[in-house]
Amino acid sequence: MSPGETYLPAAWGYALLAGFGVLWVLLGIRLGRRSKDMEGFTVAGRNVGLALGAATAAATWITSNTVMLAPQFALQLGVWGMLAYCTASIGLLLFAPLSSRIRHLMPRGYTSAEFIRLRYGTRAHLVFMAISLFYGLTWLVSMAIAGGVLLESLSGIPYFFGMSAILLTCVLYTLFGGMFAVIGTDFVQTLIILLGVVLVGVLVLGEAPAREIHGTLLERRPMLLNLAFPAALMALFNNLLFGVGEIFHSNVWWSRAFAFRKGVAWKAYTLAAFLWLPIPVAAGFLGLAAPALGINIARPDTVGPTVAAEVLGTAGALVIFVVVFCSLASSIDSLLAATGDLLTHEVVKPLSRELDDAGLRRYASLVIGVLGLTTWIACLPWSRRPGEAWYAGDPIGSLATILFFAGPLVGSAIAPIVTGLFSRRGREGGAVLAMTLGTGAGLLSYFLLGWYTAALVAAAVSVGITLLSLATTDESFDWARLDPSRVEDRSAEASEASG
């Protein structure tokens, strides 16, 4: 395929974009009618069942990065690259018991930052908010960019138009429907993604059977089948910790723990882990199929769609287009909702204490709109000259680089969160130091050693400081402080007794 040529006619791309865009907005608005108050808008009434719960957790974690980075990992790091990506499902699995604990300790909670504020104090809250917002915006921006780049490379839809359309669609239905819209659309999107990935995988294996791919790799690229590939093994552990850090700290996952019906959170996250587990291999092997099929890869970060479209032609490009659109929407909507909640509850609410539920609900919609606009501005192709591809001249580099820049930040938050949820010991100073020094060490490692070590180093430093903090204090935290309603009840009882 020559430069500038696309796999899908632009008219098809526009039609799919418009069709699915309208579908998600209408579905989101319809489902969002249930969002009558703030609790409905932000945590879907705290009554979400297992099917919708598992689907929303899986869909959110299957991002466009999964569809694009897993094949890139496979192409560059071989079999271990795909398996390294699979370890991200361990984050969902490990979060299952945490989500149950979160639901138990904070039955009326809204955000992960609220936990940090109540558990550790305002300084730790400030550091955590900085990490959360940086990570949330990085994820949002990386996906909106991925959407624009992919639509452009698949169908020729200009980057600016594709990126804007995807973002606008997600902002509209999240803004009107809140968490009900996010969870409802996630279910449909999960089914489409699973069906699309299986369909493309089966069809590609029909053209180039696994045995043939293996034979070609053995002959031309044996390193990709090597089980002792040092860089890939480092990536394995780094990915594991990055995934755990992302899930443990992010309000995307906490808000779902608050939204699930009592007793559902643990099961939903466990099932979501198994739904997600095969996706990096099912989508990633396209990267390994490229050498076997004799496909020349100009850009590793679009190897998956390139192989699918090259082998399956227009039909393959069409399925990939839909899968990518669904994986983008299912993650962007969740991030908009969860980051919006974070800002509404942790920034707007403390500044406007006189706001009632309806007023806060209006602000929540406004925050989502502003967040969408900020993301759109950050995604504008500032460095692109006329006729130049988006990625040319990009100061940071590939999508993998952008994403993994957040690795040390989230890796440093793992230890304070886990110990904060399960141990009564642990002080604010320890949590602050663990997050700041962990992030610092991780970033140093990112620049000095490589992206595949950053989360690993950050998590290790953070764990060391946290353990030291636990060992040097005999402080005993009162769990009731995590549930403000219980504290209010106690105060009322105390004043009644004294009165």
Add this chain to the structure above:
Amino acid sequence: MNGPILPNGYLLPVWAFEALLYGALGLAGLGGVTLLVLLVVDIRSRTTW
């Protein structure tokens, strides 16, 4: 061929490679069916949300 020639013991055997690819596709398909069944169960027991 570029790079060092490795002993076969370090390379993923073909049967494991096949099991990995076909297993992943099978598991993904099974996941979709499981979700649909769970949704029907939730709707019937009025515990969707």
